[in-house]
Amino acid sequence: MTDPTVPTALRATGLGRRFRSRWALRDCAFTVPAGKITALVGPNGAGKSTLFHLATGLLHPTTGELSVFGATPGSDEARARTAFLAQDKPLYPRFTVGDTLRFGRELNDDWDQAAAERIVRAGDIPFDTRIGTLSQGQATRVALAVAFGKRPELLLLDEPLADLDPLVRIEAMGLVMEEVAERGTTVVISSHILSELESVCDHVLLLKHGGVRLDGDVQRLCEDHVRFTGLADASTGDGLPAGLDRGTVVEATVTGRQLTAFVRGTAPTGDHWITETPSLEELLLAYLRSDDRPTEDTGRDGAAA
């Protein structure tokens, strides 16, 4: 599923992280292509935040390994190339905006003060304002300014749009896209708002119950799947046509006598089926809704760390 000619930003092999007796991530293997925007999708507790913490070295894996451009997460080399915006967008509330940018300058060798200032100015935020008095949207902008001032090659955004009102959401996303397009930054962005990801991301990584459920290029994934609807087959228990390989079915629902199914591969033959290539949002929803689980069932996960 991964194009070997594209350089890799993140590579995981056998990656697992356990919190006491609960596995937040288990036996994950995937690659994140460099220079692309990857959507990290999954229900709450699927291990998205854990993955970000492992990729930044804030956590160590329990099993397996993860590399950032070939380096160990948290090493000097990996830290210099990675910027991370955590879900709660932490900033020092007593610092002024100016102090916050100085923080970035003092703690990073390769710091782009002009870029950071430009992002702050574009939001009309005075530099002497204390962080604690900023609105959510302004704080997100300052946090993004710190992230971009670092000139990262890999930008990790954990739910950057949560808690933002729709206008600010569009503004923040626009800001990210603008900066990323200019520099060819690799981005991994997690979000619940699937429709907002569809228009921006090239690659998708879907986590569920601590495992990788779907991983690949967006366009290819959509083309590899088909959604078909039609009259449910009364002769089979599940309503699916008898000749269909059940292993390819991602999700199937029967409403009244109507069957809607997502399959990987080709649709069953017959002109009584309406077939369509699913959108990314439809496809992700189908995978999120489907009950089947990756290799080992670890029980229902609680909230992610």
Added chain:
Amino acid sequence: MKGSLWLAWRQQRALVLTGAALLLACVAWVAFQRADMMSFIDAHHFKVCKGWDSEECAGTDLEQAQRLLSDNDDGIVALGTLSAALPVIIGIFWGAPLLGRELESGTWKLALTQGVGLRRWFTARFGLAVLCSVLGSAVLAALVAWWWSPISNMLDGLYWHDGYIFNATGPAAVACALFGLTAGTAAGLLIRRTLPAMGVVLGVVVGLRFLLNTFRSSWIEPTARISQGDAPRENVRSAWSTGEFGFIDGAGRKRPIADACPWGEGLPDLKTCMAQKGFVGRYHKVYPSSDFWVFQWIETAIFLGLAAVLFALICVVLRRRAVI
């Protein structure tokens, strides 16, 4: 200031500046009070004496002594209380938030994903806190000693073994401040919340101080001051009496029976009584004032040892990224 040191300074400067201002105020106040005290001593050609009562302090003007003590003891007690409480204050307001607030607010994720690594980040902030704690507690401990020493161990004044003095001065006071800081830092790291960590460090430092004050006299053997026959006992002077008086029998054994030969109407005098009971001398167990340093070094070692253990624990927990 550059890099992680700038961050440490920016985050702790309010504490550093507030602490420095309070310390300067203390220095000014003590300098003024002590100058007053010294001019009184000089002007009245006051003879300073070490001892409990007028018998031990013959030649000292008791009225002047009382005036000196009443003028200065309250101030020294207040300063001593502040100095003795400093480790707790440092632990609560400096140690507990040092990592606790970072973990609580999530800003550790911001700090540790920049170009500066965990080691430098922690070294800078902990180092600055250590430097300030040591300097602050040393200045305060020195102020207590400076003000108290001219009128130390005199009559019913303040003695070296009083909590206001012993816990407030000497190397143990500095070591205790270091312990308070480390305990607060460790509590903040392990509990990940500032407020509960503050509560824990308050309990731990006060509890340890209480234990040390309770068991201080058990660590070393007191000195037995022996007086032969019915010769008068040596004056207590600046020593710390254990309250153990007794007699020495013919075999040289110490018999801790203080009232074997009571005074009283119709009772035989001391010499007769001792002869009747076969005692050849009397003794009194005390800790001479030179033991101040023995006790101080013992407690310094305890505080520093515990601080080192906690520091190692902090390093292990940080290194293993057992946080979150």
